[in-house]
Amino acid sequence: MPNNKPVNGQKTPSFFDLIDQTPPPPVLELDSKPGTRRLAKLRAAWKASWEEGGFLYQRWEEVLQARHGSWHEVATWIKAAALFGGLSLIVMMVDAAGDIASATLKGLSAAPATGAGDGGGLWGTVAHPVQVFLADQAAHLAVAPAALYAFWQLAGLLGLIGGFLGNAGPRITWVLFGIGTLATIWSAAPAGGRAAATGLAALMWALASIFALRGLTLRPIVHNHPPQYQFNAALHLHATIPAPTPASDDFGDETDNIHPLQR
Template identity: 80%
Template sequence: MPTNDKPANGQENPSFFDRLDQTPPPPALEPGGKHGTRLLARLRTAWKESWEEGGFLYQRWEEVFQARHASWHEITTWIKTAALFAGISLIVILADTVGGIASATLKDLSTVPATGAGSGLWGTVDHPVREYLADQAAHLSVTPAALYAFWQLTGLLGLVGGFFGSAGARIAWLLFGLGSLAMIWSAAPAGGRAAATGLAALMWALASIFALRGLTLRPIVHNHPPQYQFNPALHLHATIPTPTPAGDDLGPDNIHPLQR
């Protein structure tokens, strides 16, 4: 398979397989020798010639070595293709891994009982949410455990995604917090409704330090210098009269008579 690469002398540079086809069998071998030995010798010869200066493999190695200092547009096509293929493969592997982790996490969360009793500060916030979801699931075609698992997964993704600056994750985090406060206010006991909702608001605010990291309400002003600078200048054109020759003087006062 010939290539378009040419060495410094302007002649076409044959590829490794062309070298292999052009390499004659070594003369030291007898006609009745083994075919595998002849093929191995031709491969060794073609490999050695391809790595010589100006050879096919030598130039490919030079292109790989120069790619470290060149821009993306200056890199050869085969290196770009290999890099894009590796990048796409890595993205597919990461997407498959993340999908498997999310599926396993959702499956584990769905096994948690939706009406489990809690204690402490977290139980004060978590128990009303469980009660509210269990009451609403009775009117829906979904189990309370699935609703509770989805609520947990939404909060987890909003917290992690918001920490890395994702706008969609931060919107999900805000909706998750507002929805949680509404559920706690609705399902908490009447005597401790305000305390439970306020405690949940404080915990949500503390977690928002990480979820809304870097978010500011101040307007961002970008001061970019103008692309074109206008420098006003005033150009004065003064006309200097041509001096009169000495031979044209009429009278001592240099007065010209009027002409009709």
């Protein structure tokens, strides 16, 4: 990579320029193979580039100075390498997250619709009525009950995580998820335990909302901003002072200075 940046008024040669400019070390006359001469020339150029003022020596100095300088003072090639590495890492993370999400959705879809079918335990008391309701509705739709249940779980998980991060959209999703779940449990739960199952689901949803709706307040937020324009109560009086009249002389030039002699 050529380096056209002048150093001390002189152009710094690149590593490939040094290959052409560095004379090869002396070799035996019997050893005149072209491959051996090129290898010796490359070795000499490599050593010369690491000497003070060489191409690789200056690049190494730029790497050492990058630890103490700001981003604007870092060499351009270091910035490009850092940005390329960061973009590559983001692409790999997005690709890995997509594979994990796809595997999770496939696992949830493959799960039977009656995973908590006995309705035992606190979670079964809440999840079983939802599964029963979705299974009844899926009979009239072109979708499997397991897919509906997986979507219900995914919506609640995204609403909980996104609400914890403070995003408005996931918080709205979490609120709608809770209301829909309570309505579903009230509709599909047995008549004898309908109120208890709905109340238990409401308490669980309220406890989870502590994390999903953290920091949310109904109090109005008052922002006290300083006024853009500041007015100073000051009175400015402009008085016009007349110019002073020139003093008159007594040399008798003016007629007003002539007075008659009185006896």
